[in-house]
Amino acid sequence: xxxxxxxxxxxxxxxxxxxxxxxxxxxxxxxxxxxxxxxxxxxxxxxxxxxxxxxxxxxxxxxxxxxxxxxxxxxxxxxxxxxxxxxxxxxxxxxxxxxxxxxxxxxxxxxxxxxxxxxxxxxxxxxxxxxxxxxxxxxxxxxxxxxxxxxxxxxxxxxxxxxxxxxxxxxxxxxxxxxxxxxxxxxxxxxxxxxxxxxxxxxxxxxxxxxxxxxxxxxxxxxxxxxxxxxxxxxxxxxxxxxxxxxxxxxxxxxxxxxxxxxx
Amino acid sequence: xxxxxxxxxxxxxxxxxxxxxxxxxxxxxxxxxxxxxxxxxxxxxxxxxxxxxxxxxxxxxxxxxxxxxxxxxxxxxxxxxxxxxxxxxxxxxxxxxxxxxxxxxxxxxxxxxxxxxxxxxxxxxxxxxxxxxxxxxxxxxxxxxxxxxxxxxxxxxxxxxxxxxxxxxxxxxxxxxxxxxxxxxxxxxxxxxxxxxxxxxxxxxxxxxxxxxxxxxxxxxxxxxxxxxxxxxxxxxxxxxxxxxxxxxxxxxxxxxxxxxxxx
Numbered sequence: 342x343x344x345x346x347x348x349x350x351x352x353x354x355x356x357x358x359x360x361x362x363x364x365x366x367x368x369x370x371x372x373x374x375x376x377x378x379x380x381x382x383x384x385x386x387x388x389x390x391x392x393x394x395x396x397x398x399x400x401x402x403x404x405x406x407x408x409x410x411x412x413x414x415x416x417x418x419x420x421x422x423x424x425x426x427x428x429x430x431x432x433x434x435x436x437x438x439x440x441x442x443x444x445x446x447x448x449x450x451x452x453x454x455x456x457x458x459x460x461x462x463x464x465x466x467x468x469x470x471x472x473x474x475x476x477x478x479x480x481x482x483x484x485x486x487x488x489x490x491x492x493x494x495x496x497x498x499x500x501x502x503x504x505x506x507x508x509x510x511x512x513x514x515x516x517x518x519x520x521x522x523x524x525x526x527x528x529x530x531x532x533x534x535x536x537x538x539x540x541x542x543x544x545x546x547x548x549x550x551x552x553x554x555x556x557x558x559x560x561x562x563x564x565x566x567x568x569x570x571x572x573x574x575x576x577x578x579x580x581x582x583x584x585x586x587x588x589x590x591x592x593x594x595x596x597x598x599x600x601x602x603x604x605x
Numbered sequence: 606x607x608x609x610x611x612x613x614x615x616x617x618x619x620x621x622x623x624x625x626x627x628x629x630x631x632x633x634x635x636x637x638x639x640x641x642x643x644x645x646x647x648x649x650x651x652x653x654x655x656x657x658x659x660x661x662x663x664x665x666x667x668x669x670x671x672x673x674x675x676x677x678x679x680x681x682x683x684x685x686x687x688x689x690x691x692x693x694x695x696x697x698x699x700x701x702x703x704x705x706x707x708x709x710x711x712x713x714x715x716x717x718x719x720x721x722x723x724x725x726x727x728x729x730x731x732x733x734x735x736x737x738x739x740x741x742x743x744x745x746x747x748x749x750x751x752x753x754x755x756x757x758x759x760x761x762x763x764x765x766x767x768x769x770x771x772x773x774x775x776x777x778x779x780x781x782x783x784x785x786x787x788x789x790x791x792x793x794x795x796x797x798x799x800x801x802x803x804x805x806x807x808x809x810x811x812x813x814x815x816x817x818x819x820x821x822x823x824x825x826x827x828x829x830x831x832x833x834x835x836x837x838x839x840x841x842x843x844x845x846x847x848x849x850x851x852x853x854x855x856x857x858x859x860x861x862x863x864x865x866x867x868x869x
Contacts, residue, residue, distance in 0.1 A: 381848070470734060474852045483845025504852070511847050545866055579865060581747025583775045584645070587858070588738045588768070594855040595862045601843060602809055 342408065342418040344396070348428055353421065356393060356429045359441065362495055369444045371497035373509070375436040376404055381507030382442070383407055389440025391417045395426050398437040407438075430499075444497055447516040449488070449525045456513075457485030458551030458604045461597060462533075464490040464519070464568060465559035466589060472496055473504025474590040475557075479512045480505075482597045482605070485552065486513035490522055523571060526554065534600070535564055536592055537575035544576035549600045557593040606672065606682040608660070612692055617685065620657060620693045623705065626759055633708045635761035637773070639700040640668055645771030646706070647671055653704025655681045659690050662701040671702075694763075708761055711780040713752070713789045720777075721749030722815030722868045725861060726797075728754040728783070728832060729823035730853060736760055737768025738854040739821075743776045744769075746861045746869070749816065750777035754786055787835060790818065798864070799828055800856055801839035808840035813864045821857040 345352055358364040359372050370390070373379060379389065380403050392411045394404070408418055426435045445451075452460065461479045466472050472494045479487045493516070494501060502509050517525070526533060534549065535556040542548075556572070558564030569575060578587070578595060587595070609616055622628040623636050634654070637643060643653065644667050656675045658668070675682055690699045709715075716724060725743045730736050736758045743751045757780070758765060766773050781789070790797060798813065799820045806812075820836070822828030833839060842859060844850070851859070 385847075474855060477848065477850070477852055478855055480846030480848050481842075481844050481851050483843075506850065507848055508846070578745075578862065579747075579869065580745050581865075581869075582744030582772070583649075584741065584744050584771055586741070586770065587745050588741055588854070590852070591738060591742055591855055591858040594851070595859055598842065598859045598863075601845075605843065605845075 342420060344420045345425065346422065348425055352419065353425050353429060356391070356441065360431055360499060362498065365497060370441050371444055371502065372439055372441055372499060373502050374430060374439040374499070376401060376438050378502070378507050379407055379438060379440050382510045383410060385510045387442060387510050388414050388416060389442050391419065391441040392438065393419045393421060393426065393429060393440065394438040395423050396420050397423065404438060445514065447514050449515045449517050449522065451513050452486040452488060452515050453513070454485060454529055454531055454552040457483055458553060459597060459600050460485045460488065460552060460554050461593060462488045462490060462554050462556035463493060463593070464556060464564055466493045467560055469494040469498045469500035470504045471560065471588070471590040473501040475593055476505035476508035476512050476514070478590065478594045478597060480508035482601045484512065484597065486515060488522060489514070489516045490519050519568065532573045533571060534574045534576060534596070535569055535572045536578060536596060537564070537569045537572070538577060539569055539575055541575035541577040544578050544596060544599055547574055547576045549574070549603050551604050553600050553604060555593060555596050555600055557589045560589050606684060608684045609689065610686065612689055616683065617689050617693060620655070620705065624695055624763060626762065629761060634705050635708055635766065636703055636705055636763060637766050638694060638703040638763070640665060640702050642766070642771050643671055643702060643704050646704070646774045647674060649774045651706060651774050652678050652680060653706050655683065655705040656702065657683045657685060657690065657693060657704065658702040659687050660684050661687065668702060709778065711778050713779045713781050713786065715777050716750040716752060716779050717777070718749060718793055718795055718816040721747055722817060723861060723864050724749045724752065724816060724818050725857060726752045726754060726818050726820035727757060727857070728820060728828055730757045731824055733758040733762045733764035734768045735824065735852070735854040737765040739857055740769035740772035740776050740778070742854065742858045742861060744772035746865045748776065748861065750779060752786060753778070753780045754783050783832065796837045797835060798838045798840060799833055799836045800842060800860060801828070801833045801836070802841060803833055803839055805839035805841040808842050808860060808863055811838055811840045813838070813867050815868050817864050817868060819857060819860050819864055821853045824853050
């Protein structure tokens with residue numbers, strides 16, 4: 342463990358820069374905050390390359406275990422002032438510990454369609470909170486993964502990681518363009534399902550089949566028509582209100598739980 | 606319609622101050638942004654007291670209709686520079702129009718338990734995005750309202766209003782302390798239901814009964830034990846993952862759609 346003092350230290354600057362997407366992408370590193378998230382990561386076999394903690398902190402056996410594991414793996418364990426931690430995380434009263442992880446491989450090969458009857462797909466989901474929520478839902482339903490299609494929010498952003506409540510470390514994650522995904526999907530078994538108003542079935546009585554890929558679209562525009570028409574099954578949920586829409590992550594979860602009840 | 610120039614005009618300062626909860630609560634006013642939200646409001650009979658728009662804007666028949674209605678109702682219609690609109694909304698590239706509304710009465714008397722088989726309840730929900738999402742879900746399932754228990758996020762904050770996608774104007778909304786809510790609930794028919802791990806039933810086969818009050822708890826702590834034990838029915842959803850939890854707004858929606866399918 343080493344101490345770093347001052348706010349202009351190069352390591353502090355480097356850590357702070359990871360909050361910017363541009364730097365994060367260049368470095369292929371991301372940050373997770375809080376002992377709970379870091380412990381979730383450790384329990385799934387992922388350790389931060391760099392572990393940063395406040396000089397003044399309460400002792401906690403899980404933090405001690407984390408420090409031992411990171412040092413044993415050759416990682417960097419750093420103590421900084423609270424002011425430096427505020428600079429790094431961009432928050433007042435930051436959590437007492439955060440860690441820098443290497444981004445994962447998110448190629449489609451990471452998805453095993455035999456691992457679960459259900460896989461989630463999000464297309465052009467722009468809100469990092471929604472994206473993290475989808476990861477969390479994927480964890481809860483035991484999905485075989487989450488596939489991000491086209492220009493989604495960055496799943497490694499602080500907001501998405503936080504909203505995932507640790508699921509970023511546990512749920513297989515892939516990123517692909519539509520054509521690439523479609524080619525991969527059609528090269529094996531898989532039923533592509535989406536909520537749609539076009540020639541769609543009642544979502545409660547529709548014939549789901551494993552492995553079922555449940556796809557939701559962009560928050561404002563929904564799915565492109567071409568993507569809807571590629572689906573093997575289109576379903577609709579009751580809309581009793583005036584607005585005729587649900588939050589995208591909510592719609593995905595309602596559908597995922599229905600599929601889970603039928604073929605899970 | 607009147608033009609306001611300059612950023613230090615008292616009206617601009619007043620409008621800008623409504624972004625702060627303290628000022629908003631004192632004035633009992635809130636702001637909604639964008640022609641779509643304002644049109645939603647107009648269609649439900651709610652007009653802004655003050656309508657603010659950018660000098661440079663595209664003409665739109667719905668905006669023209671809004672201007673006519675606000676002026677006819679004696680409201681204030683104001684044109685400002687884009688810089689002033691940025692100051693008011695706190696956003697770069699703000700929407701071209703926003704409106705100031707008087708807060709609604711949110712007493713429990715606003716909830717009509719005979720209006721729908723389903724009413725949503727959120728306890729100590731702290732995230733304004735989640736709260737707006739709950740309003741949107743309440744609209745989609747045709748709920749008779751959303752009841753906010755204890756210290757929830759402010760439903761009239763810009764973030765909650767935005768996440769509600771107009772449902773702030775369409776869904777009956779009440780705010781109450783737990784004891785007040787419980788007294789009101791028990792003075793009439795109503796089944797209180799919550800997700801719980803204590804002596805709970807499978808959410809797919811549980812015996813829901815109208816009017817069914819579906820309650821979700823705080824994002825990190827869930828519901829207090831006392832509140833769970835007051836429920837007439839406790840249910841559980843499958844948790845196949847490692848984290849054993851769902852986003853609170855997601856859990857509420859999955860449960861609400863199940864109740865809707867059974868007794869809606």
